[in-house]
Amino acid sequence: MSHKIIVPIGPYHPLQEEPEYFQLYVDGEKVVDLDIIIGYNHRGIEKLSESKHFDQIPYLVERICGICSSSHPYAYCLAVENILGTEAMLVPERALYIRTIIDELQRIHSHLLWLGLAGHFIGYNTVWMWAWKYREPVLDCFEMVTGNRNNYAMFKVGGVRRDIKDEDIPILKKMLDDLIPAADLFRGAIMDDPVIKSRLKDVGLLTRQQAIDWCVVGPTARASGVNIDIRRDEPYGAIDRLDWKVILEKEGDIFCKTVVRILELYESISIIRQSLDKLPKNAPIDAEVKDIPGGEGIGRVEAPRGECFHYIKSDGTNRPIRHKIRSPSFMNVASDKVSAVGGTISDATLTLAAVDPCYCCTERVAVINKVDNRKVMNGWDLIKLCQEKTLKLKATLSES
Amino acid sequence: MRRPKLRELKEAVRALFSPAYTNDFPRKPHKPFERFRGRPYFHEEDCTGCGACAQVCPAKAIEVNDEIKGASAKRKLTVHWDTCIFCGQCEANCLTSKGITLSQEFDFATTEKREDLKQTIEKEFVMCECCGEPIVPQDQYAWVVKKIGLFSFTNASLLLFYLRSVGLALKEKMTPGDKSAVINRSTRLKILCPRCRREAVLKS
Numbered sequence: 001m002s003h004k005i006i007v008p009i010g011p012y013h014p015l016q017e018e019p020e021y022f023q024l025y026v027d028g029e030k031v032v033d034l035d036i037i038i039g040y041n042h043r044g045i046e047k048l049s050e051s052k053h054f055d056q057i058p059y060l061v062e063r064i065c066g067i068c069s070s071s072h073p074y075a076y077c078l079a080v081e082n083i084l085g086t087e088a089m090l091v092p093e094r095a096l097y098i099r100t101i102i103d104e105l106q107r108i109h110s111h112l113l114w115l116g117l118a119g120h121f122i123g124y125n126t127v128w129m130w131a132w133k134y135r136e137p138v139l140d141c142f143e144m145v146t147g148n149r150n151n152y153a154m155f156k157v158g159g160v161r162r163d164i165k166d167e168d169i170p171i172l173k174k175m176l177d178d179l180i181p182a183a184d185l186f187r188g189a190i191m192d193d194p195v196i197k198s199r200l201k202d203v204g205l206l207t208r209q210q211a212i213d214w215c216v217v218g219p220t221a222r223a224s225g226v227n228i229d230i231r232r233d234e235p236y237g238a239i240d241r242l243d244w245k246v247i248l249e250k251e252g253d254i255f256c257k258t259v260v261r262i263l264e265l266y267e268s269i270s271i272i273r274q275s276l277d278k279l280p281k282n283a284p285i286d287a288e289v290k291d292i293p294g295g296e297g298i299g300r301v302e303a304p305r306g307e308c309f310h311y312i313k314s315d316g317t318n319r320p321i322r323h324k325i326r327s328p329s330f331m332n333v334a335s336d337k338v339s340a341v342g343g344t345i346s347d348a349t350l351t352l353a354a355v356d357p358c359y360c361c362t363e364r365v366a367v368i369n370k371v372d373n374r375k376v377m378n379g380w381d382l383i384k385l386c387q388e389k390t391l392k393l394k395a396t397l398s399e400s
Numbered sequence: 401m402r403r404p405k406l407r408e409l410k411e412a413v414r415a416l417f418s419p420a421y422t423n424d425f426p427r428k429p430h431k432p433f434e435r436f437r438g439r440p441y442f443h444e445e446d447c448t449g450c451g452a453c454a455q456v457c458p459a460k461a462i463e464v465n466d467e468i469k470g471a472s473a474k475r476k477l478t479v480h481w482d483t484c485i486f487c488g489q490c491e492a493n494c495l496t497s498k499g500i501t502l503s504q505e506f507d508f509a510t511t512e513k514r515e516d517l518k519q520t521i522e523k524e525f526v527m528c529e530c531c532g533e534p535i536v537p538q539d540q541y542a543w544v545v546k547k548i549g550l551f552s553f554t555n556a557s558l559l560l561f562y563l564r565s566v567g568l569a570l571k572e573k574m575t576p577g578d579k580s581a582v583i584n585r586s587t588r589l590k591i592l593c594p595r596c597r598r599e600a601v602l603k604s
């Protein structure tokens with residue numbers, strides 16, 4: 001047998017948002033092949049959704065993922081609005097801006113979360129603490145505006161459920177102002193630090209062609225130079241009236257993925273600022289939608305991890321007869337097959353985490369050595385392996 | 401390499417001399433924001449017992465049980481906090497918009513069983529004076545009468561209910577569940593369920 005050792009990672013742990021099971025085939029330190037087995041978290045949401053009526057489904061789909069919990073209801077609402085016409089036709093102006101604000105706030109908190117985790121995996125626990133500390137005001141703003149830190153219950157077909165009050169706007173603006181120095185800090189800390197740079201550069205490489213071949217989406221694709229962003233390609237909400245740009249990097253390694261996410265923080269901050277300024281005053285926030293006619297509709301939203309896709313088929317009753325969901329990580333996780341292979345085990349953790357499936361909190365890791373010799377390690381060991389490499393790098397860098 | 405470190409050093413020093421960022425939760429109570437969505441509570445005086453909240457609840461956390469006991473019937477409305485997802489649909493769709501409201505409570509830690517995490521209220525039914533079937537909760541009748549005002553004079557059941565509640569008409573002795581009661585012209589001046597009302601109108 002050419003594959004000497006198999007390192008299985010997974011399948012699940014309550015902290016992971018999407019339980020996955022990876023089998024690393026390693027030859028010494030080198031990862032020679034990778035098997036990805038998913039489906040551990042099948043909750044039958046698509047089927048369940050067919051038993052709820054159109055007004056209840058947003059609450060269901062926002063629980064698909066606690067971190068992109070505005071992207072899923074948003075994509076769902078767009079799909080239903082697609083049956084009725086278009087979002088711009090149906091939804092009042094103010095609601096469009098509120099939708100955009102919530103969507104971008106969510107991107108900020110999701111990117112900060114990922115940044116913290118990435119810092120933790122490479123052994124920079126300070127980055128972890130700081131990123132999560134600066135994420136907290138964002139969540140507080142969510143709680144203030146929507147009533148909860150996650151699962152915002154904001155979206156409904158035809159508008160939004162809660163309004164942003166006038167007295168919230170200065171608080172939101174202040175939070176954004178305070179976030180800029182934090183983003184500067186992270187940009188400096190990650191881009192100038194020689195250790196982080198050499199730790200992340202050329203690790204988990206995904207070339208442009210590979211990114212296209214494996215159909216990756218979102219920041220993972222943009223870090224490889226694939227110029228896609230649903231917000232620009234198929235604008236929704238008020239995003240096409242605002243001034244922002246798509247962040248692109250070329251190399252496709254983890255460093256680029258980090259840079260893309262950090263720079264997207266600035267774009268999101270600027271989008272929210274512009275939306276808050278342009279928010280129409282004293283306008284309605286939802287349009288009354290009485291019946292959903294028969295038909296099909298799709299909705300696409302740029303979630304923090306990439307394109308989130310919903311398909312709704314209605315037969316004119318108050319429940320959909322088919323609801324199909326494709327979340328971004330489903331596309332991105334597959335690309336690990338090319339980006340992790342060829343690297344070392346200590347890089348694998350980071351590479352798998354770089355597409356942001358939050359898998360690394362995995363608790364049970366087993367190292368299988370031949371068939372009869374099975375050694376089970378704690379999931380922490382894998383992270384430790386990853387952190388040790390950073391320490392080694394630090395030592396060599398300070399010598400030179 | 402050294403210069404950028406200064407910037408992070410500044411943050412580190414600031415963190416060192418500022419109080420802990422986390423708070424002392426169980427010892428110091430946490431106050432959520434004003435619009436926080438927490439544990440929903442029924443308010444007995446404002447709830448009419450219509451059951452609309454149970455129908456819109458996406459998590460099926462509100463249970464409606466109609467209990468018929470002889471001549472009277474009660475509707476039991478229960479909100480189960482262990483299955484509630486704090487979405488606010490019930491509050492937004494409540495008939496009176498005050499019957500159930502979300503509070504700011506978020507701490508559900510309990511030593512009781514999770515099935516005990518609930519609140520139940522009871523509502524007395526208006527009974528059909530012909531067949532003895534429950535029609536709607538009394539409070540909902542009262543709410544409708546109040547809402548439509550003078551128009552309730554167009555409906556014998558509503559009118560009678562109103563007159564009795566202000567003491568202008570006598571309470572009728574009821575024969576519960578008496579399916580054999582004769583329906584004739586005079587039956588029309590009773591509180592009737594829709595089925596008996598149709599029959600009475602047809603026969604008279």
Ligand code: SF4
Pocket residue numbers: 440456457458459460461462479483484485486487488489490491
């Ligand atoms: S808050 Fe939502 S889940 Fe809870 S009882 Fe009300 S409608 Fe049901």
Ligand code: SF4
Pocket residue numbers: 442446447448449450451452453454477493494495496497498499500
């Ligand atoms: S009045 Fe409100 S709280 Fe009471 S049953 Fe009707 S909808 Fe529910």
